[in-house]
Amino acid sequence: MNPQEIVSFEPATGAILWRGAIGDVDTEVEIARGAWAEWASRPLTVRIETMRRFGNVMLSRASEFADRIARETGKPLWEARTEVEAVIAKVDISVAAYNERTAQRRLDGAMGVRNAVRHKPHGVVAVLGPYNFPAHLPNGHIVPALIAGNAVVFKPSEKTPATAELLVECYRAAGVPEGAVRLLIGGPAEGKALAAHDGIDGLYFTGSAPTGLALSRLYAERIDRILALELGGNNPIVLWNPTDIHAAAVVIAQSAFLSAGQRCTAARRLIVEDGKQDAVLAELGKLVDRMIVGGPHDEPQPFMGPVIDNHAADSLQESFLGLMMKGGRPFRRLDRPVDDRPFLTPAIIDVTDVSDRPDVELFGPILQVIRVASFEDALIEANNTRYGLSASLIGGAPALYDRFWANIRAGVVNWNRPTNGAPSNAPFGGVGLSGNHRPSAYYAADYCAYPVVSSETEQARASIGIGLRDPSSGS
Ligand SMILES: NC(=O)c1ccc[n+]([C@@H]2O[C@H](COP(=O)([O-])OP(=O)(O)OC[C@H]3O[C@@H](n4cnc5c(N)ncnc54)[C@H](O)[C@@H]3O)[C@@H](O)[C@H]2O)c1
Numbered sequence: 001m002n003p004q005e006i007v008s009f010e011p012a013t014g015a016i017l018w019r020g021a022i023g024d025v026d027t028e029v030e031i032a033r034g035a036w037a038e039w040a041s042r043p044l045t046v047r048i049e050t051m052r053r054f055g056n057v058m059l060s061r062a063s064e065f066a067d068r069i070a071r072e073t074g075k076p077l078w079e080a081r082t083e084v085e086a087v088i089a090k091v092d093i094s095v096a097a098y099n100e101r102t103a104q105r106r107l108d109g110a111m112g113v114r115n116a117v118r119h120k121p122h123g124v125v126a127v128l129g130p131y132n133f134p135a136h137l138p139n140g141h142i143v144p145a146l147i148a149g150n151a152v153v154f155k156p157s158e159k160t161p162a163t164a165e166l167l168v169e170c171y172r173a174a175g176v177p178e179g180a181v182r183l184l185i186g187g188p189a190e191g192k193a194l195a196a197h198d199g200i201d202g203l204y205f206t207g208s209a210p211t212g213l214a215l216s217r218l219y220a221e222r223i224d225r226i227l228a229l230e231l232g233g234n235n236p237i238v239l240w241n242p243t244d245i246h247a248a249a250v251v252i253a254q255s256a257f258l259s260a261g262q263r264c265t266a267a268r269r270l271i272v273e274d275g276k277q278d279a280v281l282a283e284l285g286k287l288v289d290r291m292i293v294g295g296p297h298d299e300p301q302p303f304m305g306p307v308i309d310n311h312a313a314d315s316l317q318e319s320f321l322g323l324m325m326k327g328g329r330p331f332r333r334l335d336r337p338v339d340d341r342p343f344l345t346p347a348i349i350d351v352t353d354v355s356d357r358p359d360v361e362l363f364g365p366i367l368q369v370i371r372v373a374s375f376e377d378a379l380i381e382a383n384n385t386r387y388g389l390s391a392s393l394i395g396g397a398p399a400l401y402d403r404f405w406a407n408i409r410a411g412v413v414n415w416n417r418p419t420n421g422a423p424s425n426a427p428f429g430g431v432g433l434s435g436n437h438r439p440s441a442y443y444a445a446d447y448c449a450y451p452v453v454s455s456e457t458e459q460a461r462a463s464i465g466i467g468l469r470d471p472s473s474g475s
């Protein structure tokens with residue numbers, strides 16, 4: 001393979017989907033720097049209008065877009081369509097968020113002085129994207145960044161450049177100037193070089209915690225730059241006294257296995273009362289046995305597709321084996337139905353007896369079951385992670401949920417609802433290793449602009465009335 005080139009393969013078939021040259025970081029940043037002032041000086045209404053046109057362009061190309069996402073990520077077409085819908089919906093949500101969180105505000109001032117709070121864009125911001133939502137998540141940074149008046153250099157995951165190319169084409173078709181949104185094709189090396197580049201003013205990163213930590217270290221002395229980190233999770237579901245076992249199993253299965261478990265909010269750990277696990281596991285088992293794993297365009301449509309590539313599948317299989325070797329008892333194994341392709345079946349493993357459970361994000365369809373003696377222990381176990389993205393309580397009375405809500409450490413806390421599927425019209429982010437307290441989605445507006453306070457009058461007025469000598473006193 002040409003080292004100067006990125007090649008994107010369809011996970012389901014192994015076919016080459018796209019190939020293209022690795023971009024030049026200096027060139028992309030320089031072009032964006034040259035363009036941002038003009039973009040920033042366009043009236044807000046014009047920038048908003050441009051983004052609304054982008055929504056319409058997306059709508060008119062929705063089928064083509066969903067097909068691209070499905071091919072490149074392997075996610076089923078029905079799910080790729082929901083990603084396109086999320087991209088479109090982001091425009092109105094970001095406009096509302098800009099107006100609510102960063103619009104200008106008049107303050108009362110004394111003696112006719114006008115005080116105002118307004119927001120300015122940072123300048124040129126870099127967006128580094130993940131592969132699991134190759135359009136929706138980068139777009140969740142790019143749309144609010146452009147509305148606020150920033151120029152963007154977008155480096156997508158090296159695994160999903162084809163989707164990124166189409167996304168950038170749609171911004172341009174809507175009238176975003178070529179210089180205001182740049183596409184940088186590349187892998188981790190280009191991501192690193194872009195993050196370290198002197199010509200950027202901010203970095204919005206969505207990806208894994210190890211990469212987020214590396215970026216955080218890189219930025220340790222860059223107090224001049226804004227860094228927003230949207231990272232992974234090791235998310236718990238606590239099941240306690242459920243009234244409807246089937247419904248509970250459905251919520252658990254959706255949480256763990258939607259997108260083949262490749263969601264930052266996917267449930268990784270199911271915490272259940274010891275002795276009461278059999279009924280829910282039996283129901284869960286029946287459900288996962290019915291789940292179709294298949295290619296994105298298969299009919300009938302599968303519940304889930306493959307994971308992103310063979311490397312990811314190999315490493316998940318190794319982790320599953322590792323848990324078994326440490327004493328984990330598989331309830332449903334992680335099978336690989338097609339030898340040389342990354343399809344995996346939904347897996348469930350009881351790891352209660354594994355004493356040194358690794359606190360890592362297994363980014364695939366693996367659910368670990370942990371049995372505990374009391375609700376108190378369930379809370380301790382749920383919080384027994386350095387991450388803190390999402391958490392759900394299934395079952396329990398309102399008072400129990402109140403306890404759960406008060407004690408759980410996570411940025412998304414749900415009751416009888418899946419850990420995933422977070423709404424875009426709310427803040428989205430986590431604590432611990434899941435992020436750096438700069439939530440995205442509705443609160444992305446906050447990191448796309450900074451507040452400026454101004455005290456203003458048409459004319460300067462003399463106003464020192466105290467502490468001055470009388471000019472006629474001569475001394
Ligand atoms: N919190 C969220 O909003 C959210 C959303 C989606 C995915 N994720 C997380 O993303 C991960 C899956 O995505 P991924 O595997 O593409 O993540 P990743 O960290 O491997 O890569 C993300 C991006 O960073 C780049 N990159 C990799 N190493 C880099 C480095 N050292 N310096 C700079 N850039 C670098 C990659 O090329 C890619 O563009 C999972 O951990 C998932 O939980 C988080």
Ligand SMILES: O=CCC[C@H](NC(=O)CCC(=O)O)C(=O)O
Binds near residue numbers: 420422423441
């Ligand atoms: O993989 C991580 C994101 C998963 C997704 N979250 C969102 O879409 C958040 C909303 C937004 O960013 O607009 C989920 O929770 O399933």
